[in-house]
Amino acid sequence: MKRKRKKPWVLPLFLVFTLCVAAFVFCSFWLLKGKNNSPVPLYEESYLGGDELSTLIRKIDLSIYEALYRSGIPEKNVVFQGVDPRGRKKQHWEFTRLLLRCTDETTARSLLGKIRKALLPLKQQVSIRKEKSPGRVFSFSIVANGVPTHRLLLSFGAFPPIREKHRARIALIIDDLGYDPGLAKDFMGLKIPVSLSVLPYAPFTRRIAAEARKRGCQIMVHLPMEPKRYPAVNPGPGTLFTSMDAEQILQQLSEDLKQVPGARGVNNHMGSLFTEDRDKMTIVLRALKQRHLFFVDSRTTPDSVGYDLAREMGIPAAKRTVFLDNDLHPEAIESQVRRLLNMARHKGWAIGIGHPHKETLKLLKHNLPALRDGVDIVSVTKLLG
Structure with missing residues (x-):
């Protein structure tokens, strides 16, 4: 019986098909790797x-x-x-x-x-x-x-003329990073000094921190603290609670800081209850001072003791002037940018805090000429007292 010959093109075709499938699987995995299916928490109270x-x-x-x-x-x-x-x-x-x-x-x-x-x-x-x-x-x-x-x-009536002693300065902080590495990169690409405040236990915390270090961006830890409406409002893992004793606070703080390598400072995530507690804040700020870290008070409550206490303890500190994007409507963000510029020009400086929203990124890009006109955009470390 005559032996049936194999067709010479079958094996190469099979190899090509296998390589295509492998490439598709690899690309799909790589694309999904940069996406997060975890629910994004509430950014601010x-x-x-x-x-x-x-x-x-x-x-x-x-x-x-x-x-x-x-x-x-x-x-x-x-x-x-x-x-x-x-x-x-x-x-x-x-x-x-x-x-x-x-x-x-x-x-x-x-x-x-x-x-x-x-x-x-x-x-x-x-x-x-x-x-x-x-x-x-x-x-x-x-x-x-x-x-x-x-x-x-x-x-x-009569009022003294405004005299600008020096060019006004503003600093921008982007909070709550850790859930969208692509958007984080876009903020890094603004080509202005933007401080990136990263949540300690988000899915892409370390990846974003590593990219920020690579680009020479300033990194901060967005430290979760107890809000007044907890547990209805939950800051997420790594939260410092007023019910903790000193040892528990220091242990949790140490673990939180380890999650964001290269951080030079801290600002509070939520914390309307915790930042009003002078004793608990003293424990936190003393530990930050030992680590040579600065503190920015996000001012989520008018009764926060964070900034004043940090200054009393000799810790480099600052406080938020304006939240840029509590309302994501473009007109609202534009309004907040105007506030930021106005307060900087009259006070000499201002700190704006935004969040990882596409709307915020778009409005910042659009307003860069206005932001640069008459004010200097600086790192938040330049505004520490």
């Missing part, structure tokens, strides 16, 4: 303001800006005095204090009238309440759905 309140605050901001634009008030006479964290029941928001410097009483009354008119479309939910004020100042609070969101001070 201040994200709990609720969509309705956040939307109202954004509309109030835009109404005020429209009134200021129509009045023709110079930017140098618009002073953001502070943006402070506030909380009530299940809501958290940022309270804005705004000083408007007017040439005389007539101008102040006219400007107030324009602000009232701009807020008229929101009258069902927003009201302006007059407050007691000394001398040549009109003081008003803006209340949205029963929540005070803004304080306006309209001063008039």
Whole structure:
């Protein structure tokens, strides 16, 4: 019987097919390796303001800006005095204090009238309440759905000219990194000094920290601390709790710091309860001082003792000025960037904290020319006191 010959092209075709399958599997694994299926935790307690309140605050901001634009008030006479964290029941928001410097009483009354008119479309939910004020100042609070969101001070008469002793400086921190290495790389690629604050136990913590070291970016540990609404609001693994004794705090802190090699400093993740506890914060700050690490107070509560206590203990420290993206609407982020620039120009410096959102990245890229115009963007270590 005649033996059947094998076709010469079968083996090469089989090898090519096998290599293609192997390549497909390898590429799929590599792509999936950079993605995370774990749920991303809540970034900050201040994200709990609720969509309705956040939307109202954004509309109030835009109404005020429209009134200021129509009045023709110079930017140098618009002073953001502070943006402070506030909380009530299940809501958290940022309270804005705004000083408007007017040439005389007539101008102040006219400007107030324009602000009232701009807020008229929101009258069902927003009201302006007059407050007691000394001398040549009109003081008003803006209340949205029963929540005070803004304080306006309209001063008039003689006031000293603003003299800039040196060029204003701002520092940017991106918090809560560890869940999206691709987005983290995009922030590293902004070509400005951005400090990267990495959560200690996120899926890609070490990978992001290694890439940041490779690029020469400043790394921080975003240290989880107990919030007031725990466990409904959970900072995630590695959290420091007020119920811990000194030994437990130091043990957990040591483990957290080990997760982010190369970190030069720390800022708190959440922590509205923990940062109000002077005794517990003393334990943490003493340990940071021994390790020659700086501390940035994220100011998730108006009663945080973190910054002042760190300064008392001789630890290089700073505190957050503005959260850039508690509201991810582009107009809201633009508004926060304006606040950051304004406060830097009047105070000499400001620190903005953002989070790993595509919206934040896009707005920062768009605003880089404005950020560089008139201010220096520096590493947060340049603003430590």
